[in-house]
Amino acid sequence: LIAFFQKKSLAGKKVLITAGPTFEAIDPVRGLTNRSSGKMGFAIARAAIEAGAEVHLIAGPCDLATPLLATGKIIRSDIVSAKEMHIAVMNTQDYDVFFAVAAVADWGITKPAKDKIKRNGNKVPTLEFTANPDILLEVAKTAKIKAGKPYPYCVGFAAESTDLKAHAQEKRERKGIPMIVGNIGPDTFGSDLNQLLVIDERGSKKIATAEKLDLARQLIQLVAK
Ligand code: CTP
Numbered sequence: 001l002i003a004f005f006q007k008k009s010l011a012g013k014k015v016l017i018t019a020g021p022t023f024e025a026i027d028p029v030r031g032l033t034n035r036s037s038g039k040m041g042f043a044i045a046r047a048a049i050e051a052g053a054e055v056h057l058i059a060g061p062c063d064l065a066t067p068l069l070a071t072g073k074i075i076r077s078d079i080v081s082a083k084e085m086h087i088a089v090m091n092t093q094d095y096d097v098f099f100a101v102a103a104v105a106d107w108g109i110t111k112p113a114k115d116k117i118k119r120n121g122n123k124v125p126t127l128e129f130t131a132n133p134d135i136l137l138e139v140a141k142t143a144k145i146k147a148g149k150p151y152p153y154c155v156g157f158a159a160e161s162t163d164l165k166a167h168a169q170e171k172r173e174r175k176g177i178p179m180i181v182g183n184i185g186p187d188t189f190g191s192d193l194n195q196l197l198v199i200d201e202r203g204s205k206k207i208a209t210a211e212k213l214d215l216a217r218q219l220i221q222l223v224a225k
């Protein structure tokens with residue numbers, strides 16, 4: 001009902017969203033991942049469709065149902081690694097807004113073992129890492145200006161353990177994006193509740209603690225504006 005009465009502020013717009021964690025294989029049974037339930041990204045997907053948009057949701061391994069699938073307004077691509085997420089994003093064209101909500105692994109294992117690494121007494125293996133592409137940075141770099149606005153309009157997310165505002169501001173500048181959203185928490189990961197700090201060229205604004213879907217709806221209205 002809420003969705004029905006909401007203003008269709010993103011009517012005719014195409015929205016790309018990355019959500020959830022990525023997983024970097026060490027061997028066929030082990031790997032490294034990031035903490036992310038995917039709930040915020042999936043909530044943004046739902047809120048964007050409610051607002052009239054068409055959504056492409058690129059999701060890392062997370063156990064969540066595709067929101068509003070029956071509307072036909074959402075396409076979901078499931079990926080595992082950051083490299084796969086990068087390819088899926090680069091293969092998507094002509095979208096108006098990009099929400100980079102995924103917790104992307106910054107480093108992948110250079111050469112994952114083909115077979116399971118067996119225990120060897122007390123000896124521990126050494127892992128060698130290779131940097132993964134910065135997906136958001138790459139998208140932002142190629143953004144154009146359309147009717148005086150950045151196209152696509154890129155929204156980054158930041159989860160920090162200290163100095164959220166300073167780190168988020170630094171990231172917004174480094175990535176050259178118009179908006180970044182900080183997770184204030186307190187218990188962001190896996191929780192249905194969160195609190196957000198939205199930073200754009202006009203300054204920063206808090207969105208008070210609420211359900212992630214409620215936060216997503218408020219964020220969509222800000223971005224639509
Ligand atoms: N991001 C991305 N690709 C990456 C890393 C991050 O698209 N390889 C995006 C995330 O989805 C998020 C934003 O960049 O929207 C910020 O991610 P974050 O990990 O906080 O920033 P980093 O630049 O990786 O900095 P650090 O991990 O050192 O804090």
Ligand code: CA
Pocket residue numbers: 104105106
């Ligand atoms: Ca990172």
